[in-house]
Amino acid sequence: MTTTVQTDEQDLWRGFFADEDYVRMVGSILTSDRTTAEVDALGDLLGVRPGTRVLDLGCGQGRIAVPLARTGAVVTGWDGCEPLLDVATAAARGAGVEVEWVHADFVELAREAEFDAVCNVGTAFGYAAEPDDLATLAAVRRALRPGGVFVIDTENRERMLTSARRTWFERAGDLVCCARTFDAVTSRWTESLRWTASDGSARERSYSLRLYGATELVNLLRQVGFHGSITVSGGLDGSAYDVGSPRLVVRASVS
Numbered sequence: 001m002t003t004t005v006q007t008d009e010q011d012l013w014r015g016f017f018a019d020e021d022y023v024r025m026v027g028s029i030l031t032s033d034r035t036t037a038e039v040d041a042l043g044d045l046l047g048v049r050p051g052t053r054v055l056d057l058g059c060g061q062g063r064i065a066v067p068l069a070r071t072g073a074v075v076t077g078w079d080g081c082e083p084l085l086d087v088a089t090a091a092a093r094g095a096g097v098e099v100e101w102v103h104a105d106f107v108e109l110a111r112e113a114e115f116d117a118v119c120n121v122g123t124a125f126g127y128a129a130e131p132d133d134l135a136t137l138a139a140v141r142r143a144l145r146p147g148g149v150f151v152i153d154t155e156n157r158e159r160m161l162t163s164a165r166r167t168w169f170e171r172a173g174d175l176v177c178c179a180r181t182f183d184a185v186t187s188r189w190t191e192s193l194r195w196t197a198s199d200g201s202a203r204e205r206s207y208s209l210r211l212y213g214a215t216e217l218v219n220l221l222r223q224v225g226f227h228g229s230i231t232v233s234g235g236l237d238g239s240a241y242d243v244g245s246p247r248l249v250v251r252a253s254v255s
């Protein structure tokens, strides 16, 4: 039997990230301490100095882009979710920094040798169709200057596969019921979350993500022209990568 990915799976992320409860709920796990540590580590991995041109691809609500801009980097934040970019714009204004915000899909990236560094962090890769992922990596490569660096920080598929298929957790005071499926043929992970909104209404949102193994991701990066060093770690802190690592982090450089 052949398994095919339904088109709507590849669009679920649009509604998921645009949901009015998303920022509030995710804020309960993406604490300011965690963000500060991630921005510091990312700054080192990307080699960020004042004036460094950085593209934060999948910047969301500007959690990383705004503090990076505060270090003096010249930051472009790119995202396909307008409500999150509105939050990001307000955050930049509040922090007194300039960021170029672009509302567009990743596949629309068409910048040539413009950035010293590109990051895609906090699980911002794999939501779209698989050919788009490859096209996105190729566009990232073209957007980088010679010597440029790309860091991707995403889920560790091998660890995810050992997690419960049905579970519940608390997010910002709400009880969230979570049902997960993994398609071993397409390597697509889907989560459906159900919770009760503040007005008492029952809510449900899902997202679907193509999970890449470390070997696959490294091969794709080589394929699109990252001919410099490629390192794999289990977190932005540079810890060794293993099947149980909290994250999959790949740093790839243009030679």
Ligand SMILES: C[S@@+](CC[C@H](N)C(=O)[O-])C[C@H]1O[C@@H](n2cnc3c(N)ncnc32)[C@H](O)[C@@H]1O
Binding pocket: 013, 017, 057, 058, 059, 060, 061, 062, 063, 064, 078, 079, 080, 081, 084, 104, 105, 106, 107, 120, 121, 122, 123, 124, 125, 126, 127, 128
């Ligand atoms: C989990 S959030 C991470 C946000 C941010 N990087 C962080 O760490 O806080 C993923 C973001 O990627 C964006 N995104 C995912 N796939 C995209 C695509 N194909 N085109 C544009 N944006 C996309 C979503 O809109 C969302 O804002």
